[in-house]
Amino acid sequence: MLSLTLERQSWAHRIPVGWKLAILFALTFVTFPIERLDPLIAGIVLVVLGWTSLGRTGFRASLRALRPVLWFVVIILVYHLLVGRLHQGAVIVLKMLLLFSAANFVTMTSKLSDMMELVIRLLSPLRRVGFPPERIALAFALVIRFTPVLGQRGARLAEAWRARSARRVGPRIVAPLAVSALDDADQVAEALRARGGLRE
Structure with missing residues (x-):
């Protein structure tokens, strides 16, 4: 699994994760x-400046994290162009890029263990009804860890398809990607059971 946290410490790493998630x-x-473009563009510029403050490694990692979103950007823009609502499509795309980029900035500058501790602390009242918040925190951590892994695996499947066929990839890689994700889930579940972290 891939860690999203940037090893190089920065000013953003020193901000408590609770404050960053609240922002x-x-x-x-x-x-x-x-619904206007200019405030959304200004927000993206601020996030990009935040990337720049993380150094060259952080900036490049932030750009790589955007790759899975680019397909959705193209699809949304093309669709709204065809239906004659390009402004609306641009607004949707900018919102998506802004929020995804900001969320990526938070995960890159926060330890996953700190996020899990925050989730457990916020959900601690669930103990009164017999539901352990640690399970939700674990699910939260697994989603964060596996999201970039699935994105990279989808990119590799698409490259393998293009190497073997001249036809467009389209949804043809969805089935093998889903099977791969389920296989990973089974392996993680077995590892958790072996360590006593998951019970039937």
Whole structure:
């Protein structure tokens, strides 16, 4: 599995993860009603400046993280261009890029263990009804860890398809990618059971 946390320490690493997630939540809440392009572009510029402050390695890693989103960007723009609503498509794309980039900045500058501790602390009242918050925190951590892995695996499957066929990839790699994800899930579940971290 791939770690999303940038090893090189920066000013953003010193900010408590709770504050960063709260700012991300507020940004999401504020962004959705916006229909103008200029504030969205300004927000993306600020995030890119944040990437720059992480150094060359952090900037490149942030750019690589955008690759899985580019397919959705192209599809959304082409669709809205065909239906004559390019402005609406541009707004959707900019919102997607802004929020995804900001979320990636948070994960890159936060330890996964700190995020899990925060989730457990926030969900601690669930213990009163007999539900351990550690399970939700574990699921949260696995989603964060596996998302870039699946993105990279999908890219490799697409490259393998293009090497063997002149036809477009399309949805043909969805089935093998899903099977691969299920196989990974089984392996992780077995590893957790072996360590006593998952019970039937």
